[in-house]
Amino acid sequence: MANLKLTKIRKSYGAVNVLHGIDLDIRSGEFVVFVGPSGCGKSTLLRVIAGLEDITAGTLEIDGRVVNDATPKERGIAMVFQSYALYPHMTVYDNMAFGLKLEKNNSKAEIDKRVREAAKILQIEPYLDRLPKALSGGQRQRVAIGRAITRDPKVFLFDEPLSNLDAALRVQTRIEIARLHEKMHGTTMIYVTHDQVEAMTLADRIVVLNKGNVEQVGSPMDLYNRPDNLFVARFLGSPSxxxxxxxxxxxxxxxxxxxxxxxxxxxxxxxxxxxxxxxxxxxxxxxxxxxxxxxxxxxxxxxxxxxxxxxxxxxxxxxxxxxxxxxxxxxxxxxxxxxxxxxxxxxxxxxxxxxxxxxxxxxxxxxxxxx
Ligand SMILES: Nc1ncnc2c1ncn2[C@@H]1O[C@H](COP(=O)(O)OP(=O)(O)O)[C@@H](O)[C@H]1O
Ligand SMILES: [Mg+2]
Incomplete structure (x- = not known):
């Protein structure tokens, strides 16, 4: 359980201003999708929330506590990237257990329990002994998601997790991610995509970003039926x-x-x-x-x-x-x-x-x- 509050978040790389003052409240357990064209600042915003990038100005609060200077781990955040980044020489089991083994205080039994629970949620139990190369792209991405689940995060961040999959797998994995959110109710999820169909189907609320600014925030149907401006009107819907x-x-x-x-x-x-x-x-x-x-x-x-x-x-x-x-x-x-x-x-x-x-x-x- 975690709610997030972003207040006037700015991010610059030297003279390049990427985020121009983002205000956003995310409720505990919500599935929020950041959507917008390539280069609009989605990944940057996600990485700022994760603690992988420092915040140039503004505040980020998690459950009422300012976490601007907290590490990703202290924030209770896990992130799944577009590329699965699995260790090729380790089995699925070891890939999922790796982070837990690095932490002290985790007994072998506790690690085993968490890996098997995550494997069950994602239906990858039959593959635990396999190496990543013996899995399809969709299965690999599920292992990457499983690895994040074992860490029992309060906030789950996804950065375009489906973009390396072919069309059919993308649809299937999208449905699995929706189910995952149901199973892990209570876990706040923030999902980045440039794909308006993913945004429409997954989100409780969509945040439309454009050039480092929020254009509109609302439920998928609200944005679809009542776009605030031409950008949102053109962005959602196909043909537009x-x-x-x-x-x-x-x-x-x-x-x-x-x-x-x-x-x-x-x-x-x-x-x-x-x-x-x-x-x-x-x-x-x-x-x-x-x-x-x-x-x-x-x-x-x-x-x-x-x-x-x-x-x-x-x-x-x-x-x-x-x-x-x-x-x-x-x-x-x-x-x-x-x-x-x-x-x-x-x-x-x-x-x-x-x-x-x-x-x-x-x-x-x-x-x-x-x-
Ligand atoms: N490390 C960096 N240094 C300088 N500019 C960056 C850096 N990372 C991202 N940017 C710039 O910030 C903008 C937003 O990038 P990004 O957040 O990756 O967009 P998106 O994920 O929406 O495609 C882009 O113009 C990109 O070139
Ligand atoms: Mg990106």
Whole structure:
């Protein structure tokens, strides 16, 4: 059990500022995922929490105690890296027992108990006598996780632990990590990935990082449904949200949005830019449907490409704006000729409006109405 409190954490390497003041509260037993593009500072933040890097400024507290100067061991933290870093000449058992043997005070029986418990949790009991080279990549990564479990940490840190595995193993090991968190309830886990699917599926809460800053913190569905800004809107979801430049004007209902190449819509959202201005309209591919008679049309355009994925068909529409095509995720049975024209609509509640700075214009979405 451990909760963590990060207050204005900064990290610089010489003149290079990598983390710009991170504030974050992590509750005991929570599974938190740090997600963001490569180079945004995820690993640095994890290593700062682990105690592998010193903190340039700010404080890190674990259970109310400032641990800025504590060693990783004193912090009760174990970390699993992308590369498994197992000792090749040692059996799985010895790899898992190695750290425990180095510590004084651990009896042989105690070490044995802890190794076997961890092996059981990870279902690697049959492999305890094998050398790492006789294991698959996924099994090796489980041994690396097992080694961390034997240390009975209060906080578990993972840095992209699945990125060296092939696609099928990645999914399987991801599910195992989710189970591990259930089995070890009480253990706080922080998991770093650049993969939004891992973030969505594993996290109690996601922290979206961008260039050393936190963009948004929230539950996966909260971030998905209510992104605070364009960065988060684009980062989660595949294919990503369609974002179109739009004209925003104050309207009696709230705001009138006119996307480039699209119709004017009135939405009941609080809009403070009274004189009007530029902004963006966002709509996810799965929220678009072929327009029905009597329904307001959002876009009309020419089909430039369709991709049949079986369960869904992705339709790319050129709306004549000369910009990126609009992507719609339609049912798998939909067949459309390239070059044909179609109109798309969306429920008003599914529309996202952003101001010129990319910040969400938001209010009571459920009350949004189309003009
Ligand atoms: N030891 C270091 N010295 C200088 N710059 C570093 C060092 N470690 C990381 N950085 C820089 O910090 C930034 C964030 O790196 P990192 O935390 O590894 O990103 P991520 O894990 O999100 O891909 C990068 O621009 C990287 O070049
Ligand atoms: Mg990294």
């Amino acid at each position: 949200m369609n974002i179109l430049p739009a004209r925003l004007d104050a309207a009696p209902e709230g705001v009138a949005v006119t996307p480039e190449g699209g119709a004017r819509l009135s939405l009941a959202l609080p809009y403070r830019g009274a004189a009007g201005g530029n902004g963006y309209l966002g709509v996810r591919p799965e929220d678009l449907v072929p327009v029905q008679p009597g329904q307001p049309e959002l876009f009309r355009g020419q089909v430039t490409l369709t991709e049949s994925l079986g369960e869904v068909t992705l339709v790319y529409l050129d709306t004549g704006r000369g910009a990126e095509p609009v992507v719609a995720k339609l049912p798998g049975e939909v067949r459309l000729e390239r070059g044909s024209t179609m109109g798309l609509a969306a429920r008003p509640e599914a529309l996202h409006v952003f101001d010129a700075d990319g910040r969400a214009v938001r209010g009571a979405r459920a009350e949004a109405v189309a003009a």
